[in-house]
Amino acid sequence: MDKPVNNRAWFLVLPVLALVAFSAVLPLMTVVNYSIQDTFGNNQFFWAGLEWFEDVINSDRIRAALGRQILFSAIILAIEIPLGIFIALNMPKKGAWASFCLVLMALPLLIPWNVVGTIWQVFGRVDIGLLGYTLAKLGIDYNYVNDALDAWVTIIVMDVWHWTSLVALLCYAGLQSIPDAYYQAAKIDQASRWKVFRYIELPKMQGVLLIAVLLRFMDSFMIYTEPFVVTGGGPGNATTFLSIDLVKMAVGQFDLGPAAAFSLIYFLVILLISFVFYTVMTKDQGAQ
Numbered sequence: 001m002d003k004p005v006n007n008r009a010w011f012l013v014l015p016v017l018a019l020v021a022f023s024a025v026l027p028l029m030t031v032v033n034y035s036i037q038d039t040f041g042n043n044q045f046f047w048a049g050l051e052w053f054e055d056v057i058n059s060d061r062i063r064a065a066l067g068r069q070i071l072f073s074a075i076i077l078a079i080e081i082p083l084g085i086f087i088a089l090n091m092p093k094k095g096a097w098a099s100f101c102l103v104l105m106a107l108p109l110l111i112p113w114n115v116v117g118t119i120w121q122v123f124g125r126v127d128i129g130l131l132g133y134t135l136a137k138l139g140i141d142y143n144y145v146n147d148a149l150d151a152w153v154t155i156i157v158m159d160v161w162h163w164t165s166l167v168a169l170l171c172y173a174g175l176q177s178i179p180d181a182y183y184q185a186a187k188i189d190q191a192s193r194w195k196v197f198r199y200i201e202l203p204k205m206q207g208v209l210l211i212a213v214l215l216r217f218m219d220s221f222m223i224y225t226e227p228f229v230v231t232g233g234g235p236g237n238a239t240t241f242l243s244i245d246l247v248k249m250a251v252g253q254f255d256l257g258p259a260a261a262f263s264l265i266y267f268l269v270i271l272l273i274s275f276v277f278y279t280v281m282t283k284d285q286g287a288q
Contacts, residue, residue: 031263034256035257036050053265056258056262057265062262068239075156077217079160080167081216083167084166088169088171088175102172105172108163108165116162116225118229124142126142147235148239151230151239152238155230166215171208174204174205175205178200214278228247
């Protein structure tokens, strides 16, 4: 006998749908509207077609920002994913030390993004910052305000400090789900530590690793607050990522049409790369 369907349950979902429509769909449609129109002021618009999209795609400035953004995300993933796995593998599995390590790893995630940027902005200053002052006393020429390489190093170290904990906690949760029988069988077979990791732990962590890679890619590709607070996109345009360039275009220059087209392309790029990540990683997981 078929189970009866209670359509009244949909009424419980309607408030959520209305909230999503108000907070996401309507602003998105507004951006789409701005991206295909132009204005001379007085809230009078006329059709511009794909003109703004062509300007954004052909812009050398945006291409340079895209290159910096891809490089930053690639460096972040190359550092945080292996480092998070290493930390998770070396965290205690049970007892009071396990609870202490979990709390310690969660602390950076509790700090708001603008506070993280402010902390590292002060921390790296040569005159009053502990890091900058110490490096200066050691004879190391460090100044993230004037040197592009120092600015990049500062932002990368800051992001690694802030977000590696997320990868470590996700990997730790994946490791905790592995039954003890797997380790006992590996011990009986006298499997090496590398083989235990390669054939037991890594396959069991693939699900959480997929989540970690997607979250860290999307967040690093959309990063704005931390580098803006620390460097303001400088020195010059050395740390002007896509999000900072977008805000400069929309708020600083008030070019609403190009900024709207830019934001839509930005969204589609993130969606496309995330889909590629998801497809590749789930395909490898299914093959195993």
